[in-house]
Amino acid sequence: MKRLLLVFITLTLVAALASPVLAASSRRGKRTFKKECKTCHVEGAEGGKISPLQKTQAQWREFFKKNQHQVKPDVWKKLSDKERENLLKFFLDFALDSDQPETCG
Ligand code: HEC
Numbered sequence: 001m002k003r004l005l006l007v008f009i010t011l012t013l014v015a016a017l018a019s020p021v022l023a024a025s026s027r028r029g030k031r032t033f034k035k036e037c038k039t040c041h042v043e044g045a046e047g048g049k050i051s052p053l054q055k056t057q058a059q060w061r062e063f064f065k066k067n068q069h070q071v072k073p074d075v076w077k078k079l080s081d082k083e084r085e086n087l088l089k090f091f092l093d094f095a096l097d098s099d100q101p102e103t104c105g
Pocket of ligand 1: 037038039041047048050063069072079086
């Protein structure tokens with residue numbers, strides 16, 4: 001019985017690590033957001049203010065999968081896969097319908 005539990009835990013861990021979104025880091029995503037996005041996305045800048053709260057998790061997924069910042073594709077191409085993963089994690093963690101919507105910054 002104990003052994004079965006151990007196998008289960010190991011498999012869960014492996015699955016978690018293998019899943020890109022779970023392995024991604026929200027904290028790093030936030031850093032990327034500040035560095036790469038906020039230049040154009042603060043109040044009064046050309047892209048207007050954006051925050052994770054602006055969209056639901058489904059909408060963010062859609063944006064990352066389909067839109068990929070069509071207005072300025074270069075912005076997106078510049079990012080590494082890992083940066084995009086972390087960024088998505090950050091947006092999902094603080095999205096409108098997340099457990100902990102971003103209330104500041
Ligand atoms: C060079 C300037 C620039 C940079 C850098 C930039 N954006 Fe944008 N972004 C824009 C502009 C311009 C728009 C279009 C705004 C509009 O439609 O009013 C836009 C639109 C968006 C939208 C759509 C807003 C909506 O209402 O759906 C999202 C989301 C977005 N950007 C995310 C990002 C993210 C994430 C980054 C960082 C990886 C980023 N942007 C970096 C200029 C920029």
